Amino acid sequence: SGGSTNKSGSGGGGGLFTTIDVNRPGLDASAPANPYNPKGNSFPAFNSMKLGWVKNHLTDPNQALPGIAASWEVAPDNSAITLKLQPNGKWSDGQPVTAEDVKMSIGIAYTQGSTAFSVTPGAAGVASDVTVVDDKTLKITQEMANPSPKFVRGVLDTTVLPSHVWKDVLPANFWDTLKAARGDGADAEKARADITALGQKVLTFAPPKDVSAGPFVLERVNPGEALLVKNKNFFNAANVAPAQVKFLNYTGNEQIWNYLTAGKLDQSGFVAAPTDVMNRIKQAPGNEVIKGYSPVAVSMAFNQSKKPYDNVHVRRGLAYLINRDEVTKVASPEGGTPAITTSGIHQKAAQAWIPDTLPKLDPYKPDPAKAEAEFKQAGLTKKDGKWALADGTPWKVSMHAPSGFSDWLSAQENIKSQLVKNGIDAEVVTTTDYPLYLEELSAGKYDVGFWLMALGPAPYDIFQRLYGASNGWTNVAGKVEHAAPGKGGNWMGGPEQIEVDGAKINPGELTGKLNTATAEQAKPIMAQLATAANQDLPVIQLWDYVNNQFVNNTRFTGWPHDDEILRLGTGVLPSGVWIQLGMVKAKQ
Amino acid sequence: MRIDGLTVVYKTTAGELPAVRDVSLTLEPGTITGIVGESGSGKSTLALSLLNAVQPPGRIATGSVEIDGLGDVVGLAGERLRKARGAHIGYVFQAAQNSLNPLKTVGKQLLDLGRSHGVDDLRGLVREAKELLGRMGLDGARVLDSHQHELSGGMRQRVGIMLALVLNAHLVVLDEPTTALDMITQANILKIVREVHAERGLTTLVITHDIGVVAEVADRLAVMYGGRLVEQGPTREVLGAPRHPYTRGLIQAIPRLVGDIDEARALPGRPPTLATVPKQGCVFRERCALRMDICETDDPAALADGPRIVACHAVGVKERA
Amino acid sequence: MSATVIPETSGGISTASAMRRNFWRGVWRVMRRKPSRLAGAVILAGFVVMAVFGPMFYPDNLPGDANAITRPPSWEHWFGTDPQGRDVLALVITGSRYVLLSAAVTALITVVFGTGLGLFSGFKRGRWDTVLMRVTDMKLTIPGLPLLLVLATVWKFGNPLQMGLVLGLLGWGGVARAVRAQTLSLRERGFIEAARGLGLSTGHIIGKELLPSMAPYIAMNMLIAVTGAVYAQVGLFFLGVLPYESNNWGVMLNLAVFQAGAMITPYALGYLLAPLLAILLLTLGIVLVVDAMDEIFNPRLREE
């Protein structure tokens, strides 16, 4: 597969383009233009380029738009990828972008932890060799001992850095060290430690000034804003419309709403917003909301080592009780669509992957009668209109969420009132922040928490959220092992074997298989896992996220409405890709 | 200076009450006049009204204060009043209480005073001040360089006197100049007052609650009670032969150093406050041994008998008899 | 000796109760002197009633209406509804308990601790005094809100009592210092010395002689501590550094601003303004009442 740059643009019209990096709150004026620095003033697709811009295709993880690589060829068995770089790719200081730049960038990627360039022994989908074929061509081969269908995605998702600026960061013997790190034994251990240490050097490296191969280059930053100006040397500079780009700072969503309602932003990625705010945003002159696909869903996850959640009937009963339409309406009316059922997969992806299985799954339509039956079956008792545990002790559904996650909290509040209405005592407990939430969650402190799931597009990534480390299965070097509940990060505490349609399966092992399976191999496994998730309900899938992109048509036009283009991978600023592809035009 | 029919009232919750009532008093040039009275008898109020400086909620209701070469002070206002203060009338505050700006040296305050009164020769002023201070037994240069807190009570009082005199005021009012001072310091201050008075030919008014102080320095003595001047006359005469029963009682209530202890007699009753001063009739009648029916209704007029003036029905009766 | 005669009151018990009656009559007189004070007292009483009885009128879980999310004020919902479709007024009322309870605890701790320490320090003097005052100074130097922010990462302030406790433990410094100064100056007053000379117990001296003289001061500090506590806890919740489980004005503010977008859409303005108004009203009430404290506790001003 491959792609080509849209060369038909009519040239830039100038003007200031205002946007925001929704992935990263808080600009830091003192941070370097280093893409690996967590606060680095490096904006993917603007002043930081990747080999390609990977897409969130419904089923194929390897689809991408061209970046530094103009095109690429993948060996049929996925064993190698040959990259052709943009023929007139240049850095903002006039130097050409070469295969050496890419190779060095891959070296840097090794130090940072990358999916395709990892020093972890036995990791799946890792490159075994990087060969510079010529100045504009590279070949990267996959380690076929543990291949992954995501290999190409991993390669293309690599940030490319100017080797003439970064040359001193990697030592001359880096590739030898890397080779050593791949092996076994003490030497390898040491080599890996060296590479981790190098990683820190990379992280803190501050180029004296930004050198970019992207459409823009960083001009200056203050704590409130960052200014980028057009890179004249960019290979498609003729088609880049804005002359300047301004990134606004934000610390909370409400600030982005503010910018949006004021019509300040030409484009912004997805931010959750309550209906009223969303309406205001839509009312602002020129504003438009473009809806796209986002491979994420949110679920209510159970800790099955806690009673009564160990009983599948309790989980099912809850699934029958909770009206997901209402929950979504209250919590995320614009940013989500109510999950049609619990399949473990985003419903759009599910339709593509398992169209036949999907209708067969129990949709868990709200049905108090069924819920009651399930609860009864689980041995719960109802006294004075209140459900109690089998042994008569009161039952209170205690739901936890980090306090910053407003849509989760809203959802829990709503679920709480739904449950209370149906005779189940419930409470919502907040945790100050996400790190603490995760720590307490994985320590098994919560009965019920919210959990992101269905992280596509790769099948393994989708299901490892339900049958991965958090539920006891770890996948080290292709070997799947199961840890007991409460150990090794297993907080979901589900059984190792579950019964699906009368047969016992090991969902973790099945999930592990997805890591190396081809698309065709994956489909039946996914069907099986979806059924398992549907019947066993380790979580109740609540809503599937929608990727809302906010754009404003007063200053620029040409926004893509094509779902394909919208489905860019995480961590990329899509408007940068649209701009560099020449889609965005200044309004005349 | 002639005070005539002066009445000063304070506005209180019970309406306007007179703190000084119908006071007439003449200060002969070159004399020291002493006013004695108990706490709350209106001494300070009287003193302040001489400078037309009664503080709100008080005001001068009626009467006049004529000063030679200045006219009626009660009618003065604004700049003229301000210029009169300091230049014509010097006012000395109670000792040890702070009559000096704590943040400025005495010298700076002296200069402020000079500038306020348009003195061109500030050097001369300082010289004069040093001289005055030296006259009072102080090291002028050091004192001018000091802040208030660096001076003792007696020194402050002397500085106060200096500031009252340095502009050549000829009328000096001293309100309780020695209260809260030590006996020895008091004796010193009184000596200074007497000497400076004589040297500069001043007209001096000393206000105090201590009859001893007046007796020591004053040529003339006026006794105040409940806002009224009940008796006045030459000090020796008044002390030697008090006519008003209050004056008599007061003198009798002083223990003596020699003689029979039991001669001293307490004055019965308690001094009136602004609110308990009788609205009509004699202010002293409640404590008076000579009370008559007329005292209940009529305020006794101040009757002159040569240099002596007494406001008492009983005395009047005696005289008439 | 005496001039006017005051109604004869003799007999210990009757005197004591008469005194109490006189006290309240005096308080009434002081309050009546300015209408603003009465207004303040009414406001404060209103808040207390609201905190004590208000939540009783509502179910534990306020019913939400998914069809009336974040509505502007209406006849049905005076301050509109929240993003769960719950009545904002009901939230303010049920939330007042947490706020006021923790504020009361704070005020109590601040005053008890501050007064105790100040009294002890001022009364003992000497080495204890020096040490305690150094500690107090240090405590006063540490800026409170930042410290709270840092503490919030470790402690959860789970319920109003804990919240009150922590705020109280952070707030006693000023009171201690002031009470000590007062104690030191009162100590020099003859009546304390006389009480010592008469052999009266320290308990009597502190409880009956010192404390009543400082009562206006302490009462004022208590009220000010209440405002401070409300300010701080609502602020902490507003900043979102604390987890929350219950209704609380600070939580409302936080949700209004960061979840409902109250600063952007007028629909949620009621949700934002209701707790703000509650805070303002409470502050106003306290400001107005503080004005009367001096006169209430000073018999001279009380009876004038």
Next chain:
Amino acid sequence: MTVIARRLAGHLARGLVMILVVATISFFIVNNIPGDPMAARYEKLIEGGMSPEAAAQAVKVLYGFQPTGSLWQQYTDYMGGLLHLDLGVSVSRPGTPVLDVLGEAAKWTVLPVLVGTLLSFLVGVILGVFAAIRRTSKLGDALAISGSLLHGIPQYVLAMLLVVIFATLIPILPADGPVDILFEPGFNAGYIGSLAEHAVLPVVTYALSAYGGWVLAMKSSVVTVLGDDFILAAELRGMKRSIVFRYIARNAILPLFTILALSLGLLLGGAVFIEKIFNYPGLGLMLINGVNDRDYALMSGAFLLITGAVIVANIVADLFYSTIDPRVRSGEEAA
């Protein structure tokens, strides 16, 4: 002078002890913070589609900056670092020393705090004098009541009201950061204008919230001074009104200077709300960010710096006081 030197030495010693105590407290608080930032980072990377191995490696790199070793050793390292003004390395900003981050932030706090406080001080003091002189009139009453109310209103309430009014309902002022990036930093009209425009709301909030305190303090101070005998004495000596006024003002304002210095110090910490609401990237916001990001070094650094500012303000206040008040200068005033 020796008195001042002695006081200064004492203050410095005490300030140092304070810093040590506060540093120790914050070190141990920070070390007890629950929550696993590594897990959070890992989770975020996984959500972004990284493979578990890659995410683990990335987290390892990122958190390689965290100090290791026994608690005691970490403590001594930390305190040792403090000696060199080394507040550690920020976790959320690897490679950037905390001191640099805070230095940048301090700029944005100091400026509006200073302007706002001085402004409110000026206005408050002047109106306080009026409130004192006209204390029996309606105007005086109104000034005093408005003062008490403004004094009582929490800063964040004021700030929010201002945002709602001036940035939302009538959007005439920005509430989104310190300056527009389009202007070249430097001494040019555009940049300075933009700075000023962005500072209006924070400064006004500082000013409004502090104003009440100044009015009240100045009023009571003036009332006290007016009752002092030396003012009456000056009047009776026939001093010019302007001089008497100066006497009143100087004596009344003196105690306020101490409060001024102190409040400047405390405001640095109290800036949290205002900076949060106006997105002003100062120390307070840094502190909140530190707390939210679990950035230990940043958090304790910000806290220390704020405390340090308060201590310094204390010292300045005292020294200032002792230079302008002759009573203290000569050491008259007892402890």
Next chain:
Amino acid sequence: MITATGITRTFKQRGGVLAGREVKALRGVDFSIAKGGAASFIGESGCGKTTLGRIIAGLESYDGGEIAIDGAPMTPLKPKQRQPHFRKIQMIHQDPYSALNPTRTIHQTLQAPLALRARQTGRSKQWMEERAAEVLSLVGLDPGSVLSRYPHQLSGGMRQRVVIARALTVDPEMLVADEAVSMIDVSLRLGILALLKDLRERLGVAVLFITHDVATARYIGDDGELFVIYRGQVVERGPVDSVIADPVHPYTQSLLSAIPVLHGLEEPGEQPVVPLESLDESRADSGCLFARRCPFRSERCESELPLLQVTDGVPQEHACFHPERRSVIARPLSGV
């Protein structure tokens, strides 16, 4: 009743320029008062009168010397044990307003010590009420009208009487009156003095009288002793009338000369002595403490400290190397 020997008290100045400097408030004061007796201390400001009074009343500690109350030495006792002894000695403060708690009625003020008393002796509430009325009557107040009042509702003289009544609730054997009348209106002063005198006579209460005003001292106890104290040292002591009429010490003489002359009634004494310089504590104290201000000093005075001694023909003791009787006080004009 009480015997004090060689009482010394030194204060360490804390803070300020005088920090660390010692102030010798008392330098070995001896005196004794018999039951119902009287002793008066005079001296200028800061000479240690109040300090002495407070020590005698048990309100202040002393560094050296010995106090014996009814024969019982105090020094070996612990503070708690001293208390019952010192309770026999009550202090009457100078300022009657601050001596009464403004927040407590006279009834409450009197009840507190009475309750203590009642508890110790097992008396009833009834007794307390009666006793309160009784002590008020003793000081010439009408219990019915005074009991329910607050201090601010009473005049200065009445307040001072209440203070004395409160002291009487514990049946003291001695009262220490520190400038007890200096803040009271002139016309009321004598009333209080007469009361004290009366209490001496009727109840046999000893009085230690501290004052600036020699005449009042004489009024209270012309049968007692007069002590002239200067910078913590007693420089002259003797029968009141004798010291007044024929002071020996130059300091006593200057004090007495400073008394204003009632010009209509008296004429100045024969040899008045007025030292101009005021007291300066910062001087080192070698030799006679008064030497620097003394008009009659000799070289010896500069180096040697004179101790209390007697001179023939003088009934009082004095601490002066050059004793000479001078009649300094004003004499009554004959015929008045």
